[in-house]
Amino acid sequence: MQFFIDTANLAQIREAYEMGILDGVTTNPSLMAKEGIKGKDNIFAHYKAICDIVDDKVSAEVIATDFEGMVREGEELYEIDPKKIVIKIPMTRDGVKAIKYFSDRDMRTNCTLVFSAGQALLAAKAGATYVSPFIGRLDDVGTDGLNLIEQIVQIYDNYGYTTEVLAASVRHTMHLIKCAEIGADVVTCPLNVITSLLNHPLTDNGLATFLADHKKLNG
Template sequence: MKFFVDTANLDQIKEAQDLGVLDGVTTNPSLMAKEGIKGEANIKQHYIDICKIVDGDVSAEVIATDFEGMISEGEALAALHPQIVVKIPCIKDGIKAVKYLSSKGIRVNCTLIFSVGQALLAAKAGATYVSPFVGRLDDICTDGIELIAQIADMFNFYSFETQVLAASIRHTMHIIQCVEAGADVATCPLSAITGLLKHPLTDKGLEQFLADYNKLNG
């Protein structure tokens, strides 16, 4: 499974890249605002700066919700850098935009997916990725991981090339569950990824090794 880090923070992206397991980045206007990135020119430059750090795909989200606006923004974002994947919301005009952009060779991440039906429409329209939101479904007492499994099974059965990008990952256990459900990608906070390193037996074993070494070497 691929790891994307979900942030606009360049330091966190560099840390994830240095870890050696990063495959890409997802970000959105909310994450940009959190980092104080304002203005169209600054936002576009920030996407370019992210692309300079990572080797993989970088999802850049449109703001428009109408077909013409999404096309215009999507083409402008895609022109920024070859690594850019245009993030389009799963609404009626969004599906039309996915079809148009993908037919022009522009890769698309169809986001805000909350049902198998939405994922099916996005895949048929040619999306490179679909992004089901695990945590937000869990918030309303719906099984987000089960949706990941259902979409992955559907894509495998019908041989869709669209990848399942599990989004709204809240913690490390979500990552493990996404692996078991068959997600192609998990996009998550850096803390969730580094959380995979943590185990009390690892800490205990290392402590014992160091203690034994110190005994042998005075």
Template sequence: MEFFIDTASIEEITIAQEQGLIDGVTTNPTLLSREGIDWRVRAQEILEVVKGPVSLEVVAEDAPGMIAQAHDLKKIGDNVVVKIPMTPEGLKAIKALSDEGIDTNVTLVFSSLQALLAAKAGGAYVSPFIGRLDAIGSSGMNLVEEIRTIYDNYGYSTKILVASVRHPMHVLDAALIGADVATVPFAVLQQFVHHPLTDKGLASFLGDWHKLTGGNW
């Protein structure tokens, strides 16, 4: 399973890369707006430090506008993946961009039929927003499982990119189902590392080492 980090923070991206945890980055207008810097400057900075896919989102609402913005985003870096919303106009843009060989990440997906349409249009990634579904009493993981089954049934190559991750169990469940990618906020990503028994065991080992050597190597 690939991990993307869902952030526009260079500090968070750098730490996660040093830990060897991430394969790519996803951003959106909300994340970029929190950085207090021109979004194009920040996008360029991210692309300078990340070699994997970096999702940048269009904001036009019509297909011609989305396509034009996608071309503009691709000028920033070859590894840009263009985020397109799951709308009727978005589907037109996804199809046109796919025909051009431009990878898209179909975002704001909340049903398995939307995911099927995203794959048929040629999306490289589909992003089911599982946390937002859980928040309204639906099951985000059921959606991921349905998408996995549909894609496997028909041999679609579109990658399932689990988004709106709220906690580590979302990622574990998605991995067990067979999702291709999870895009994870920095704080949640760091939770993967920690376990109380790890901390307890390390403290015990270090205590014994101190008794043995007085703390010297």
């Protein structure tokens, strides 16, 4: 399973990268705003800074909602770093058209705001590189987000689609572990969700015992 970090915070991205567990980064306008990044030039410079930290797979989201605007913005984002940028496109009618446009030109895409298996099927048929079901937001409205991941994985396996399932809106470690069990290709989440995997009381207790025994023997 690949781990993406869902943030625009450079310090957190660098920390995850230095841990050796980071495969990519996802961002969106809200995350950019959270870091106080405003204006096209500053946003593009920030994407470039992210690309300079990581090895690959930086999802950069278009703001336009019409086909022509998505294509124009997507091409501009792509030029920031053609080897690393993945163009993030919303699941809409024009979004599906834009995904097909970019797919035909071997430009990677991430279809975002997916909430149904039908939407995921359309994204795959259009050639999306990644499809991002938002499992946490589905849980918020009383729907089983993990069940959607399972549905999409099965559909893609049935027909041999190469689109990768990128579980988004992952809120906690059990979300992450369940996604791994189900067969999601990627999870994207805040850094604290990933680092929470480090924690277990028996590890802490065992280390404390080892250190105490070492101190007894070595003064």
